[in-house]
Amino acid sequence: MRTDRPKVTVIGLGSMGSALASVFLRRGYETTVWNRSADKARTLVDQGARPAATPEEAVAASPLVIACVLDYEALHGILDPITASLAGKSLVNLSSGSPEQADEAAAWARSHAADYLDGAIMTTPPGVGSPEMMFLYSGSQTAFETHRPALEVLGDPQYLGSAPGLASLYDVALLGLMWSTMTGWLHGTALVGAEKVPATAFTPIAVRWLTAVAGFLTTYASQVDDGRYPGDDATVDVQIATIDHLIHAAEARGIDNALPELLKSAMERTKAAGHGSSSYASVIEALRNPADGR
Numbered sequence: 001m002r003t004d005r006p007k008v009t010v011i012g013l014g015s016m017g018s019a020l021a022s023v024f025l026r027r028g029y030e031t032t033v034w035n036r037s038a039d040k041a042r043t044l045v046d047q048g049a050r051p052a053a054t055p056e057e058a059v060a061a062s063p064l065v066i067a068c069v070l071d072y073e074a075l076h077g078i079l080d081p082i083t084a085s086l087a088g089k090s091l092v093n094l095s096s097g098s099p100e101q102a103d104e105a106a107a108w109a110r111s112h113a114a115d116y117l118d119g120a121i122m123t124t125p126p127g128v129g130s131p132e133m134m135f136l137y138s139g140s141q142t143a144f145e146t147h148r149p150a151l152e153v154l155g156d157p158q159y160l161g162s163a164p165g166l167a168s169l170y171d172v173a174l175l176g177l178m179w180s181t182m183t184g185w186l187h188g189t190a191l192v193g194a195e196k197v198p199a200t201a202f203t204p205i206a207v208r209w210l211t212a213v214a215g216f217l218t219t220y221a222s223q224v225d226d227g228r229y230p231g232d233d234a235t236v237d238v239q240i241a242t243i244d245h246l247i248h249a250a251e252a253r254g255i256d257n258a259l260p261e262l263l264k265s266a267m268e269r270t271k272a273a274g275h276g277s278s279s280y281a282s283v284i285e286a287l288r289n290p291a292d293g294r
């Protein structure tokens with residue numbers, strides 16, 4: 001048996017954990033796997049994975065231990081009974097959770113002499129292994145730099161900083177962006193669909209518009225950081241007048257208007273706070289001060 005291959009352990013073989021382990025196997029890693037329900041390891045073992053009989057055996061097998069289970073309760077349920085085996089290991093936790101849970105897990109790992117890196121996977125299982133897909137990391141920079149080659153196997157690793165909760169915080173922030181964008185697209189799709197325009201006709205135009213919107217975000221980012229919102233492109237007052245056209249068009253076609261009404265109310269609160277002639281970036285003031293103008 002070859003012993004010169006890099007070693008990795010994957011704990012948790014649900015949809016995502018199996019995808020992670022499978023990519024490591026394809027890239028030549030000596031991959032040890034463990035899952036609560038042992039049957040999920042079978043396909044991976046057929047592909048060359050080494051099945052661990054216990055979590056302890058799994059952790060002992062590799063310097064890098066990647067965990068991807070449902071949540072932190074599951075993670076602690078697996079690792080709390082075997083903390084002694086964590087000493088000297090790098091634990092990369094790709095299970096989703098809150099920033100606070102990541103902070104606690106980092107302190108817990110440190111107390112057991114393990115290096116802790118928290119991670120967020122910005123793709124679904126079929127995207128694992130693609131260099132286009134981002135994996136966000138925060139926590140131990142030593143663990144990140146030491147294991148960067150292995151992390152690059154999974155996707156494009158982005159290190160966000162030493163505060164362990166940052167990856168989780170970015171994760172939820174980006175999911176919020178995704179849901180808002182997808183719901184905005186679906187609202188528009190329903191609107192034009194009322195005139196028999198297929199989604200497949202609307203979507204290329206919508207995607208091209210998103211590229212322009214990405215440019216607006218880049219412009220507005222420095223305004224947000226500076227706390228100054230010159231209304232030199234389109235003011236909040238203009239946006240309020242314009243969103244009324246959307247609300248009218250949707251109402252006339254029987255389309256739900258909850259989303260545009262929500263957006264309009266944030267704009268109106270921004271205006272009430274004195275930002276009628278500021279740029280749209282000033283809406284952040286209403287988001288940061290939700291009680292103002294209500």
Ligand SMILES: NC(=O)c1ccc[n+]([C@@H]2O[C@H](COP(=O)([O-])OP(=O)(O)OC[C@H]3O[C@@H](n4cnc5c(N)ncnc54)[C@H](OP(=O)(O)O)[C@@H]3O)[C@@H](O)[C@H]2O)c1
Pocket residue numbers: 012013014015016017035036037040068069070071073074075077078094095096097121122123124125
């Ligand atoms: N799927 C995605 O697209 C995606 C994307 C980004 C992030 N994630 C995150 O990745 C993590 C795993 O997601 P998934 O899609 O792989 O979910 P999944 O297919 O439902 O797998 C869940 C995994 O957690 C294990 N587990 C659950 N409760 C457990 C417990 N009490 N003790 C021990 N093991 C337990 C399961 O073991 P059993 O097989 O024994 O039940 C299984 O290995 C989640 O935190 C998810 O938010 C997923």
